[in-house]
Amino acid sequence: MPTLPLAPDPSAPARDPRPGLSGLAPDELAGWFTERGEPAYRARQVGDAVWGRSATSVDEIRTLPAPLREAIDGAFRFDTVGDTELRLSDGGLTEKGLHRLSDGTLIESVLMHYPARGAMRERHTLCISSQGGCAVGCPFCATGELGFGRDLETAEIVDQVRHAARRLNAAGQRLTNVVFMGMGEPLLNLDRVLAAVDALNDPRRFGLGARHITVSTSGVVPGIRRLTALGPQFTLAVSLHAARDPLRDVLVPLNRRWPVAEVVGAAREHAAATGRRVTYEATMIDGINDTEADARAMAELLRGDHAHVNLIPMNPVAHTPWSASPDAVVERFAAVLADAGVTATIRRNRGQEIGAACGQLAAERAGEPAPAVVARRRARLVDESAHALRGERSDEPVPTGVGE
Ligand code: SAH
Ligand code: SF4
Numbered sequence: 001m002p003t004l005p006l007a008p009d010p011s012a013p014a015r016d017p018r019p020g021l022s023g024l025a026p027d028e029l030a031g032w033f034t035e036r037g038e039p040a041y042r043a044r045q046v047g048d049a050v051w052g053r054s055a056t057s058v059d060e061i062r063t064l065p066a067p068l069r070e071a072i073d074g075a076f077r078f079d080t081v082g083d084t085e086l087r088l089s090d091g092g093l094t095e096k097g098l099h100r101l102s103d104g105t106l107i108e109s110v111l112m113h114y115p116a117r118g119a120m121r122e123r124h125t126l127c128i129s130s131q132g133g134c135a136v137g138c139p140f141c142a143t144g145e146l147g148f149g150r151d152l153e154t155a156e157i158v159d160q161v162r163h164a165a166r167r168l169n170a171a172g173q174r175l176t177n178v179v180f181m182g183m184g185e186p187l188l189n190l191d192r193v194l195a196a197v198d199a200l201n202d203p204r205r206f207g208l209g210a211r212h213i214t215v216s217t218s219g220v221v222p223g224i225r226r227l228t229a230l231g232p233q234f235t236l237a238v239s240l241h242a243a244r245d246p247l248r249d250v251l252v253p254l255n256r257r258w259p260v261a262e263v264v265g266a267a268r269e270h271a272a273a274t275g276r277r278v279t280y281e282a283t284m285i286d287g288i289n290d291t292e293a294d295a296r297a298m299a300e301l302l303r304g305d306h307a308h309v310n311l312i313p314m315n316p317v318a319h320t321p322w323s324a325s326p327d328a329v330v331e332r333f334a335a336v337l338a339d340a341g342v343t344a345t346i347r348r349n350r351g352q353e354i355g356a357a358c359g360q361l362a363a364e365r366a367g368e369p370a371p372a373v374v375a376r377r378r379a380r381l382v383d384e385s386a387h388a389l390r391g392e393r394s395d396e397p398v399p400t401g402v403g404e
């Protein structure tokens with residue numbers, strides 16, 4: 001395993017106050033130039049460099065006079081995720097990027113290459129983060145275990161995409177899909193996520209079609225409703241994991257605030273209002289949420305919906321006593337869903353050996369928890385899931401930072 005130079009920096013500086021150029025709306029950028037008495041084409045020159053797929057600094061925009069380049073540099077950052085380390089796996093088909101932000105926050109993005117197959121064109125999909133850490137605290141998730149750090153700025157979200165697009169461009173390839181399935185809960189940082197999607201979508205900026213963007217949520221109901229009111233912006237994915245409240249309370253702790261029926265109700269309204277199919281995700285955990293009864297409960301919950309379920313065998317993470325469901329069990333689960341007319345796809349996780357379950361690399365960097373702490377967490381999970389499997393609801397509180 002290669003050594004990793006990026007480590008959490010305990011003496012990290014305060015956050016760089018200069019906004020990232022990619023987080024500015026076009027009129028904000030234009031306004032800055034107008035205020036300085038600069039002609040409008042100067043803003044366009046900067047925009048072209050920001051959204052082109054090769055430049056890495058303001059200094060490379062040689063069409064600008066040097067004093068103007070300096071002034072732009074003093075006011076803005078060309079790139080907010082400059083400090084990046086890459087790890088490859090799956091024979092180079094998966095590239096995990098660990099990015100250090102200006103205040104030392106570590107976030108991850110994962111670029112997955114899918115070669116052309118039959119009628120399917122080749123795809124290059126980037127999975128990006130929306131927050132440093134996450135407040136929701138799903139116990140099977142490495143990010144959840146890290147806890148909440150902070151919301152990412154719009155540019156910090158967009159620059160993960162620009163970074164990958166530059167790498168692809170250098171190899172003569174293009175980014176085809178972006179999924180918000182990295183660290184964080186996008187619907188708890190919704191203003192910035194929407195601004196980032198706007199920049200990615202805009203043909204004059206990044207220019208990636210709405211159909212090529214997916215945002216995944218653990219079930220923030222007011223956020224889903226807000227998206228429904230806005231109309232189709234991207235594909236919505238809902239992390240379901242379990243159809244019954246007692247188990248979902250444990251697996252997705254914000255279920256204690258917005259129970260599964262409310263989440264699916266909001267997703268159903270979203271599908272009806274936007275005409276776009278909602279995708280559900282279920283991480284399959286051996287002996288926990290993969291039983292026949294769970295499959296039947298999920299089939300009943302989604303029966304008749306315009307929905308699709310992705311079943312993803314759990315990526316092992318250090319602090320849990322759990323592991324992936326065996327293939328035959330996942331196949332059986334999919335068959336029960338299919339019997340109820342609910343389509344399901346089994347997805348194998350990419351990049352297990354580089355810790356591509358989101359947040360794993362950052363968690364590794366945060367340092368291993370003491371063995372006694374890991375043992376306590378495992379014992380708590382065994383106990384909580386045993387209660388849940390008996391059908392008892394959790395009396396644990398809603399996680400801090402979740403819900404109004
Ligand atoms: N917070 C959002 C988006 C980020 S998580 C959400 O939860 O939907 C993206 C996906 O990764 C979720 O579906 C989550 O359940 C899944 N995931 C997290 N940890 C995993 C693990 N150890 N194995 C497999 N999938 C995992
Ligand atoms: Fe947060 Fe999603 Fe991980 Fe749950 S699965 S802790 S919501 S990032």
